Amino acid sequence: MRLYTLNMYESLTWHYAQNENWEKAYKTRIIVNQLATDYDAGNQSGKIQSLEREILNKRNDLELRNQKNIKFFLGTTSVIFIILLLVLFKLYKTNQEKRKLVENENNRIRAKLSDLMNKVNDKEITLSNYQLSDRQLEIIDLVKKGLTNKEIATQLYISENTVKYHLKIIYNTLGIDSRNSL
Known part of the structure; x- marks a missing residue:
């Protein structure tokens, strides 16, 4: 809006100068200068450009x-x-x-x-290859089946001590020391 006002006073100044009304031309010229200083379009656009540059x-x-x-x-x-x-x-x-x-x-x-x-x-x-009796071979088979001395004695109808005796002879003959080695 200020720009239009400035432009209007500028046109009035030119008009008064054309009609050789120097006093009114001078007064409107002072108003134009004052408005131009207030508006300062170049400076305003310079500030805008400066802000745009800063933002960029x-x-x-x-x-x-x-x-x-x-x-x-x-x-x-x-x-x-x-x-x-x-x-x-x-x-x-x-x-x-x-x-x-x-x-x-x-x-x-x-x-x-x-x-x-x-x-x-x-x-x-x-x-x-060893010379084992039939009874000793029977005892070896029963030991391999996992039977205890007492169970072997019961099955063969002999005493438990006899089973132990036969096992001792078997161990010595085969050269082993436990029934797990049979």
Whole structure:
């Protein structure tokens, strides 16, 4: 609105000057100068441009800060992800090594067990090489079935001491020291 008022007084000044009414032209010129000073359009637009520049600079600074934060976040996340992958890879390799060691140990134990079973089978076969009586062979069979001395005595209709006596002879003959070795 001030701009229109200023323009109107400017036109009046020009009109009075054209009509050679110098006194009114002078008075309106003073009013125009006063209004122009108050309005100062160039200065007002300069302030607006200055504010726009300041806002633009702040926006650019904010965008740069955001880009730096995003780069930092992505970099940190990438490093953490790489470290996590390395740890998982190391755990995987360690687990593989442990599994191989367990498999090797398992195979070794199976082979040893197989050897022991073969030796036990060989001992069973070699029982015929020892000169054992029929009664002693019966007692060995009953011991292998897991019967106690008392149960063996009851089944064979002999005393428990006789069973113990036969077991002692069997142990000495076979060179073993317990019934679990039969």
